[in-house]
Amino acid sequence: MNARKQRNLSPRSEEELLELIRKELPSPSRSVLSGIGDDCAVIRHSSKNGVLELLKTDALIEKVHFKTGTPLAQIGWKALCRPLSDIAAMGGTPRHAVITVAAPPSWGSKEWRALYQGIGKAAMAFAVSIVGGETVRSPGPLFLSIAMTGDVPKENLRLRSTARAGDLLCVTGKLGGSFKSGRHLRFTPRLSEGWWLASQHGVTSMMDLSDGLGSDLPKLAKSSSCSFRIVPEAIPLHRACTIQEALTDGEDYELLLSVAPKLWPALQSRFENTFPKLSLTVIGSLLPVFESPTPLPPGHDHLRS
Amino acid sequence: MNARKQRNLSPRSEEELLELIRKELPSPSRSVLSGIGDDCAVIRHSSKNGVLELLKTDALIEKVHFKTGTPLAQIGWKALCRPLSDIAAMGGTPRHAVITVAAPPSWGSKEWRALYQGIGKAAMAFAVSIVGGETVRSPGPLFLSIAMTGDVPKENLRLRSTARAGDLLCVTGKLGGSFKSGRHLRFTPRLSEGWWLASQHGVTSMMDLSDGLGSDLPKLAKSSSCSFRIVPEAIPLHRACTIQEALTDGEDYELLLSVAPKLWPALQSRFENTFPKLSLTVIGSLLPVFESPTPLPPGHDHLRS
Secondary structure, three states: OHHHHHOOOOOOOHHHHHHHHHHHOOOOOOOEEEOOOOOOEEEEOOOOOOEEEEEEEEEEEEOOOEOOOOOHHHHHHHHHHHHHHHHHHOOOEEEEEEEEEEEOOOOOHHHHHHHHHHHHHHHHHOOOEEEEEEEEEOOOOOEEEEEEEEEEEHHHOOOOOOOOOOOEEEEEOOEOOHHHHOHHHOOOOOHHHHHHHHOOOOEEEEEEEOOOHHHHHHHHHHHOOEEEEEOHHHOOEOOOOOHHHHHHOOOOOEEEEEEOHHHHHHHHHHHHHHOOOOOEEEEEEEEEOOOOOOOOOOOOOOOOO | OHHHHHOOOOOOOHHHHHHHHHHHOOOOOOOEEEOOOOOOEEEEOOOOOOEEEEEEEEEEEEOOOEOOOOOHHHHHHHHHHHHHHHHHHOOOEEEEEEEEEEEOOOOOHHHHHHHHHHHHHHHHHOOOEEEEEEEEEOOOOOEEEEEEEEEEEHHHOOOOOOOOOOOEEEEEOOEOOHHHHOHHHOOOOOHHHHHHHHOOOOEEEEEEEOOOHHHHHHHHHHHOOEEEEEOHHHOOEOOOOOHHHHHHOOOOOEEEEEEOHHHHHHHHHHHHHHOOOOOEEEEEEEEEOOOOOOOOOOOOOOOOO
16 A cells, blocks of 8 residues: 555545545534535535435536537536436435536537527426536536535435345336437436435435446445345346446436335335336345345446546 | 527627526526526525525636646645635635546546645635535546535625615725736635625625626626726735736635725724734725726636637
């Protein structure tokens, strides 16, 4: 490790980098219930009885999150829907957003309008108020950064860290092939489903699937100090997708949740009645931390890629 | 104008671009007291009696806001202090921040650590909790985006739009030469001063000076439907700076405020007692909107530059 430090090696993963960053920052104030490391930060205000605040920031960069030449309205839609998916994963309701766009000097009104049409469509669909932002000319790639606030009744908050060994692992919808099919540009964040699930007894933790199950499930398990076993064949696949793709492609924007096994049958039937078009599938369960987890191929890590 | 549309010309100013963007977005919800167009967005929560929320986002880009090779700890300090200056301009107290960094693939632990040392130092100095963010590898220039929340007692909120014709125009500190002197990398956001000023009767509006008085003063006047007259010779100058530089250099991060003339003498003497090391200087006054404003050279506009 000393040699590593002296040679100024790159942090090997997002996790290692987060560890490094945390050491440089002062401890958050006592109002912060959950800071760096969950889908959103969770903040308690003494003057807001029973309602917690959520705060999330998310960036989209050309050539990293979308190909050059992708229709700008689709980029705008995706940019707003990504943090919405994080708010959904906490059981929250989105409120306000601020948007920073660094665009090439060549952009004219047509480009700006197309981008904001996509943003505006998503803002309308999911009742988010865009309350500010910044526009900059930059010689670099197109860059969008969106910060979003939301709130959640205290009793509905669902973290990654509150699952228990023995809980069932479930996913909404189907996984895999998001990038190649273009679904990553037009997905619907699971806000209604997240809100509903968070209001049900027995849902013990929740997160959104953005980096791929192979990468996201170990994060949830680690946060909850658990191990896990999944049945790869049980993973619901999008058409023409392999299990490998469902584990590693990422950008599914479905919800991963843990459910107390006793409450699963009732939850399953209520979910089917409430959301008849969306599946909720058991793919495995959480285990005590000393058990070996099912080996999984890693999903996406923007630091490694 | 039609020809302009057809030829897809660039918006000629930030203001024109904002107009275009606003048209694409749904109207903000009724909780938004002030959206796009002031230093921060201002939000009312029904459950937070008497306290308003502030939300701000701000970006820093290599070669636009700082030169390549600037020490990373200084960039980190500046990145956090810029939105703090906006919170100060509303009379607010900063609370939480989320930070996105897009860094070149060549960055090792040394670079990440240096950047976050600067951010951490500012977070400690001004009691902001960093509660999340994102780190991405990007082939483009170094890019930082910081979103920050704050709050302000309802009666202390100071907008740009509430000045009245006849009010005196004042600035804190001295202006000009921020970039060439390196002050833009180590300035102190005027949080105590902003908080104090906002708690005083007679301070009718406030904003921070980031683009240069020549650009910022017309924005404040326009927001308040006023014209203005200033005495350029009255502008307090940093050593070796010209009036022209004080008007156009930008990045001063001082406060511009309007004061009811009757209350000025008492305010001035209380300010001197409270902040003996900082000047508060009258530089002109606001006029009815039909009067011609003092002609000013424009300050910085990131869209034009």
